Amino acid sequence: MTEEVDPLNILAVDDDPGTVREIESLLSDARLRFHFADTSNAFSRILEAEPVDLAIVHVHSGSESLLDPLSRQLRSSEPPIALIAMVSPDAEAALAAAHLGVNGCMRIDDQRSVARVIQERVALIRENRSQRDALRQSSDIHERYNLLLESSREAIAYLHEGLHIYANPSYLELFGYADFEELEGFSILDLLSAADGTTDLKQLLKSLSRGELPEEAMELKAHRADGDEFIASVEFSPARYDGEACTQIMIRERVEAGDNAELQQEIEKLRSHDILTGLLNRQAFIRQLQDELASPPEGRHMAVLLVALDEHSRLQEKIGAAATDLLIRQTAGVFGEAIDDAMLPSRLSDHVLAARIWFEERSEAESLATRIIETFSGRVLEIRDKSPTVTASVGLAVGGSQLFTADELLAQSESALREAQRTGGNSYMRYRPSTGAADAGDAAQWTETLRHALNNEDFRLVRLPITSMEDDDFLISEFETRMRVEGSDEIIMPATFRPAAAQSGLATELDRDLIQNLIRWLGNHHEEKEDMLVPLSGQSLVDDEFVVELQNLIDDETIDGRRLILGFQEPDVRESVRELQRLISRLGARGVRFALLDVTPDAKVDLVLKNVDIDFIKLGGDVSAALRNNEVARQALESLAAAAASHKIQVIAPQVENTTDLATLWQFGITLVQDDFVRDEEE
Structure with missing residues (x-):
């Protein structure tokens, strides 16, 4: 990552603003900020308002009245400001520039020379600034080290x-x-x-x-x-x-610590606490998080909060290195006003404090973050002879059903803290994983994104009706979840995130989340009595624990098995025929029916249909396109429909766009359809 360079302010004095624009365009450096002045009052105002780093003046016959006052003000500045002269191609202008004692001079009609001289001076200014910063940092480090020795x-x-x-x-x-x-x-x-x-x-x-x-x-x-x-x-x-x-x-x-229990306790306290603030140190905080995450409280989740003063570097520069320890102690004192000891207040690094909270509702963690912000906002600290007013930023990482490690929660809260500071501070930011790498196929990023979405209830249930061309009262609702990207209007479809979930081993967790969303929907829609098609993953098909959970939900009538249709992808079923047979035997007696999903017209489903009792086949792909443009596909679809009919299996067609396609499907004996042409999906 390239180091960010502070912009330089350049005062350009000329009676023609077009000349300044030409120079700005010629240099093409976004880190240079030009301030135009054409009178002595104008450049005086700029020098008072802005920390000018370099001045450029166009010396010509009409600028004599500006030269002396400009030169005096630049020399009297602390530190003195370098002056570069652009001279008209005549001897008088050159003599006037020499009389000023400028730091550089070039003819205004030689643009390459103008650019070179300014760039060289800018490079020198930046080098001097860098050296001053390095000397100041070295002095601060030396002073801080002496303070550490003393304390x-x-x-x-x-x-x-x-x-x-x-x-x-x-x-x-x-x-x-x-x-x-x-x-x-x-x-x-x-x-x-x-x-x-x-x-x-x-x-x-x-x-x-x-x-x-x-x-x-x-x-x-x-x-x-x-x-x-x-x-x-x-x-x-x-x-x-x-x-x-x-x-x-x-x-x-x-000292023989074993002979003195009180001394042993004191030693342990010294090992686990920060000497300066009395808070837990980083190692003890992480160790405590790890121990608690190993056996979390029932029904509660962990959140980690990191806290830092805004613009800490500028504040540090203002009060000086000698007052650093006092600043840290006062910051810890204000932090302690917002939280209690049960939240493990800790000093994580030089100026970053931390806490953790166990919560039932995420709003509890967010309320704590808000309370910390409000406690710091506008607080006046007393640091020797300085009284700075401070604000703070908070980075919040929230756990959930998907348990993160202590290191993961810390990394997430650090990322959230940086984002809160980047956006101006005096606020908290809850961690949100980047979807950019996930979109690019980054497996690790996808895993983090999915786990975060599960913890934060970012999967939203949608209901897609399936109706019959023969029976107006027939209705099956297919239920699936779609991932809403927090903080934006972006929606990620199952076709995108489910393959990533399978690759990361989270497919069954997504299925559990889908079932829980369905249960909540049923609780709010007692009057709805249609059948429910629920697509599940191949991982859930072979997961005995998940099957037992689902069976218990049916047995205790949380879900009506007679209305439930479980769907599995046709490629997954081909790999797990025995497992599907056992599942049908187990749940079929409870009224549950089964469907093959995403079946292409040319799929070889004969062996599957001979070995398992399927109730529905749901076609995949763009059926309308196949019907219009591909005779081979039409024949394959007709054969598939005939094979399904011979096993008394109903076929569901998606993506039906017009009445012509409906007529063709009718001819093939396919009467169940799902798409916007029939009924809008409901969320």
């Missing part, structure tokens, strides 16, 4: 040729010194000695001066200022202090 609970000191040149407060406290002045200049030999009498510390000191450091921690005897002694684990590592090479020493007092 660390680890006892850390820096040595030069064996002498102490720095020690943090924890180090001073460990050895009993009030301040560094008491320790400054002491040799490490004054504080440490061999614990077992075999370690030669003088030789160690010589090795340290040569930059030869022990690879493993050493066990040594340490001496406090009051003469007390303790056994210490001592680690050495290379470091730099004030730009000079030195040796870092870290000392830990050895």
Whole structure:
């Protein structure tokens, strides 16, 4: 990914705006913003309103009155703004430009020269800006590192040729010194000695001066200022202090934790909590999520929320690195006002906080996200001598029947947080998978999209009527689900997402979702008594657990088996004839009927019809096109209809476009039809 470059503001001073437009077109750089001025008042207003990076002036006989005030204002700016002169092809203009002391000069009638000089100056400005940013970042990092040293609970000191040149407060406290002045200049030999009498510390000191450091921690005897002694684990590592090479020493007092239960608890708390905020740290938060997801509460789902202040980098630059810890602590304090400890408040990274909630309804998680936003919105923080007003963004990842791992939920909430910040902040964004990669056939993206859709009830039930040309009272409703892409009007049809579901092993889950949608529909339509055709996947056909679930729904009369027609794709049935026989034997006694779906006119269904008792065949493809343009297809369709009639199987034709096609189907004995020509589908 290319690094985003901040735009540069260019002040162009000329009495002809057309010249400025020509230069802008010539450079063709969207990262350059031109501001036109033709009077001294105009460029003064621009310099006051905009952080101008470069000025260009057209020097000619009519611009004398602008040159001096422009030059003075540019030189008095902080930092001074570079000035490039475009001169008319005469000696007077060149002399006037030289008198100004410009940073670049070119003839206005030499467009290549104009472009080259401006581009070179722009490149130099960007390089200088980059260097300033790097120096500022380096300074911030150095200052932040010093702050971390000062606040660390680890006892850390820096040595030069064996002498102490720095020690943090924890180090001073460990050895009993009030301040560094008491320790400054002491040799490490004054504080440490061999614990077992075999370690030669003088030789160690010589090795340290040569930059030869022990690879493993050493066990040594340490001496406090009051003469007390303790056994210490001592680690050495290379470091730099004030730009000079030195040796870092870290000392830990050895304690038998098993002898002190209270100390053991304190150690565990230190391991699992962030020192600065007191919140759970990232590792502990993830570990807790993993443990809870292994045995989720019945009927409840997990949501993960990530929270970050908006425009954090700009806020950080405003308050300075020295106030970073104070900013983080105050942010955590505001965060704590919106949530409770049961939600596992955590510090996930430098300035990102996290929480999790178990919910029954998704609105509970969304209400929490809203409460966090409202708690932060317009809050005034007190950071030393600064009082910034802040807002925050929240990224929300919602689990559901499809369980995600802790890492997946975190990745989704991080993506949602970035999107919330990208769209302006002060809001929450619930994670929505991208459909772009799914449309392109990305299997992993399809899996994520389908799981997200199952969790968020994005599959909507549609009802497609099937009627008879012979019986006005005949009605079968085929039920299927279509996926609505959240946040848009896009609808994804089963022909698109079902193959992906089969490939990802989610086809049976989609069938379960279809059955649940059907049950809800039945609960709201008690007066409807038509038969129901429900298409299922080949994976469900061979899934004993799914079959038992379906049988139980029929046995407890949640679904009327006498009205139920289960449909399976003809290619799936050819691969699982025995399984279909067992299913028919099991559910046929409960009144359930069966259908072959998407059968093409030339399909070899004879063997299937000989071995299983099918009630319906539903044709696939564009039957109308076959009837109009293909005599072979017409004959195949006629043969299929005859074979179905011999087994007392009714054939259903889709995609019937006109009365001529209806007449042809009638001739073949096909009287059941489904399409908009007959009745609009109902959702």
